[in-house]
Amino acid sequence: MKILVCISKAPDTTTKIAFTDNNTKFAADGVQWIINPYDEWYALVRAIELKEKDPSTIIHLVTVGEADAEPVIRKALALGGDEAIRVNAGSGDSYYIASQIAAIAGQGAYDLIFTGKETIDYNGSSIGGMVSELLNLPYVSLAIKFELNGASAVITREIEGGEEVCEVGLPVVVSCQKGMAEARIPNMRGIMAARTKPLKVVEPAAVDSLTSIVSFELPPAKAGVKLVPADNPAELVRLLHEEAKAF
Amino acid sequence: MSVLIFIDQSEGHIKKASLEALSYGTEIAGKSGIAAEGIILGNVSEDIAALGKYGVKKIYHVDNAALNHFDAQVFTNAIAEVVQRSGAKVIVFSNNVDGKSVAPRLSVKLKAGLVSGAVALPDTSNGFIVKKTVFSGKAFANIALNADIKIIALNPNSFSVNTGGEGSAEVVKTDVKVEEAKVKVTSVNKVKGEVPLSEADIVVSGGRGLKGPENWGMIEELAKLLGAATACSRPVADTHWRPHHEHVGQTGLAIAPNLYIAIGISGAIQHLAGVNRSKIIVVINKDPEAPFFKAADYGIVGDAFEVVPRLIEEIKKVKGVA
Ligand SMILES: Cc1cc2nc3c(=O)[nH]c(=O)nc-3n(C[C@H](O)[C@H](O)[C@H](O)COP(=O)(O)OP(=O)(O)OC[C@H]3O[C@@H](n4cnc5c(N)ncnc54)[C@H](O)[C@@H]3O)c2cc1C
Numbered sequence: 001m002k003i004l005v006c007i008s009k010a011p012d013t014t015t016k017i018a019f020t021d022n023n024t025k026f027a028a029d030g031v032q033w034i035i036n037p038y039d040e041w042y043a044l045v046r047a048i049e050l051k052e053k054d055p056s057t058i059i060h061l062v063t064v065g066e067a068d069a070e071p072v073i074r075k076a077l078a079l080g081g082d083e084a085i086r087v088n089a090g091s092g093d094s095y096y097i098a099s100q101i102a103a104i105a106g107q108g109a110y111d112l113i114f115t116g117k118e119t120i121d122y123n124g125s126s127i128g129g130m131v132s133e134l135l136n137l138p139y140v141s142l143a144i145k146f147e148l149n150g151a152s153a154v155i156t157r158e159i160e161g162g163e164e165v166c167e168v169g170l171p172v173v174v175s176c177q178k179g180m181a182e183a184r185i186p187n188m189r190g191i192m193a194a195r196t197k198p199l200k201v202v203e204p205a206a207v208d209s210l211t212s213i214v215s216f217e218l219p220p221a222k223a224g225v226k227l228v229p230a231d232n233p234a235e236l237v238r239l240l241h242e243e244a245k246a247f
Numbered sequence: 248m249s250v251l252i253f254i255d256q257s258e259g260h261i262k263k264a265s266l267e268a269l270s271y272g273t274e275i276a277g278k279s280g281i282a283a284e285g286i287i288l289g290n291v292s293e294d295i296a297a298l299g300k301y302g303v304k305k306i307y308h309v310d311n312a313a314l315n316h317f318d319a320q321v322f323t324n325a326i327a328e329v330v331q332r333s334g335a336k337v338i339v340f341s342n343n344v345d346g347k348s349v350a351p352r353l354s355v356k357l358k359a360g361l362v363s364g365a366v367a368l369p370d371t372s373n374g375f376i377v378k379k380t381v382f383s384g385k386a387f388a389n390i391a392l393n394a395d396i397k398i399i400a401l402n403p404n405s406f407s408v409n410t411g412g413e414g415s416a417e418v419v420k421t422d423v424k425v426e427e428a429k430v431k432v433t434s435v436n437k438v439k440g441e442v443p444l445s446e447a448d449i450v451v452s453g454g455r456g457l458k459g460p461e462n463w464g465m466i467e468e469l470a471k472l473l474g475a476a477t478a479c480s481r482p483v484a485d486t487h488w489r490p491h492h493e494h495v496g497q498t499g500l501a502i503a504p505n506l507y508i509a510i511g512i513s514g515a516i517q518h519l520a521g522v523n524r525s526k527i528i529v530v531i532n533k534d535p536e537a538p539f540f541k542a543a544d545y546g547i548v549g550d551a552f553e554v555v556p557r558l559i560e561e562i563k564k565v566k567g568v569a
Pocket of ligand 1: 497515551
């Protein structure tokens with residue numbers, strides 16, 4: 001079994017979001033970078049769990065990013081995984097990034113390709129779908145449970161108002177979310193081992209982005225809260241009903 | 248040239264999010280003076296022609312039982328065939344479960360530019376620029392779609408349903424090549440009668456302040472009374488007081504209902520990220536310093552166990568239920 005886990009770096013969830021260069025760039029100065037939570041907690045940890053069950057499993061991590069992505073990929077290696085590949089590319093849109101991942105995936109004969117359900121910065125939820133189309137593979141999105149059953153996978157995925165269970169032959173691309181695995185933290189042994197695990201750097205394939213970011217904006221500030229005394233919920237109901245017309 | 252809108256169905260019923268997508272796509276078409284057309288895959292038990300009231304003039308219906316169940320790969324190929332036939336230049340999806348799965352695939356197949364999580368109509372004064380949420384709702388980005396074909400996945404609850412259209416839509420029964428899905432669905436488990444959280448107009452949400460799962464009775468009662476869906480903060484789902492799918496926030500579901508009522512939730516930055524696009528936020532928290540009040544429109548500083556039951560009584564009065 002050979003698994004490719006897609007890893008993205010993302011700003012820490014407490015980051016104050018601000019922009020520079022006339023609102024065209026994310027203000028990345030001083031930002032603490034983490035592994036995108038969906039990639040870490042669910043995609044990577046589930047892959048590690050599969051390897052714990054079957055130690056012959058090989059896990060490769062792939063990230064598309066410049067050298068500043070390396071601490072994050074090392075941290076991912078400290079959790080688990082055998083080696084990492086960094087595609088040495090600056091920014092591009094989802095199509096550009098998916099094309100880089102597909103180029104790596106296409107060479108590695110992977111049985112499984114895991115991504116997080118989305119990144120917490122650009123919220124594209126597109127990489128898994130795009131990679132699967134580029135490789136002409138089946139795609140199961142929003143997976144909340146994943147089990148192997150011989151040469152196929154049994155996956156529970158979210159649907160509106162519930163969930164469904166499906167079965168699919170390998171190879172398959174899966175986007176992962178809560179439920180797939182229990183988040184864990186790297187231990188000392190893992191951190192030491194990560195230092196010597198191979199981290200290959202490859203140059204990007206020539207691909208053009210299909211979209212570009214023109215500018216960013218912040219949501220307008222709220223006008224301020226209207227407080228209602230605790231002993232007068234009737235007033236809150238009146239305000240919601242008559243002023244806000246919320247129901 | 249046309250705008251093609253994907254009309255998503257489940258068990259033969261058209262999803263509400265698709266009505267928003269229809270209204271949105273129709274408006275784009277109107278502004279550019281081109282036709283608005285819809286596409287439905289699978290058997291449908293509702294009156295398709297009646298969707299004309301959302302402004303769409305023509306609907307391609309691939310009435311094939313093999314499409315009753317969603318599969319990203321099969322749907323991508325079916326939609327691509329209709330896109331080719333209709334010459335659509337703009338394709339609109341809802342950014343819901345199915346849309347998130349099929350729109351990226353289709354964008355690769357058609358070499359189309361994709362913006363997912365759109366919240367506003369495109370600005371075509373200089374190119375084709377669409378506003379979307381980024382940083383889990385903490386900001387917006389304006390994205391230029393530079394390819395010939397453009398795909399927009401519209402966030403649920405971001406665009407009002409518009410029923411101003413006239414007459415019924417022409418339904419064109421359409422055949423496309425439908426291959427066998429590689430993904431076999433073996434069981435579907437839907438919570439009957441519950442409003443799906445992503446589509447809900449009103450959401451009642453509970454946090455750790457509710458002390459334990461046994462106290463969710465009043466949350467459910469309030470939700471039922473308002474026709475609302477229920478949600479929760481992350482620690483509540485992590486400790487299994489509530490199911491995972493109710494978890495909202497930066498690492499859960501991002502929602503944008505008309506009304507979000509947060510009870511016993513502190514309003515941590517990661518929680519706010521997923522809910523701050525709600526039109527009206529009501530916070531009930533016993534701590535006047537709770538950060539959530541800064542993001543709220545209305546609030547009560549008080550003990551949820553006293554306030555919520557009284558709130559329920561007052562709403563019953565307004566709604567005229569005993
Ligand atoms: C990487 C990362 C990602 C995260 N993602 C998310 C996410 O997606 N969603 C999310 O929700 N959180 C997320 N969190 C967690 C977040 O930081 C908070 O810890 C969490 O939101 C707190 O949940 P809470 O408000 O229910 O609990 P608490 O912070 O414990 O707040 C409980 C609140 O209830 C109030 N209260 C207590 N008793 C009563 C009473 N009787 N009546 C009224 N009010 C009462 C208290 O005053 C308090 O404000 C994330 C954290 C990290 C680090």
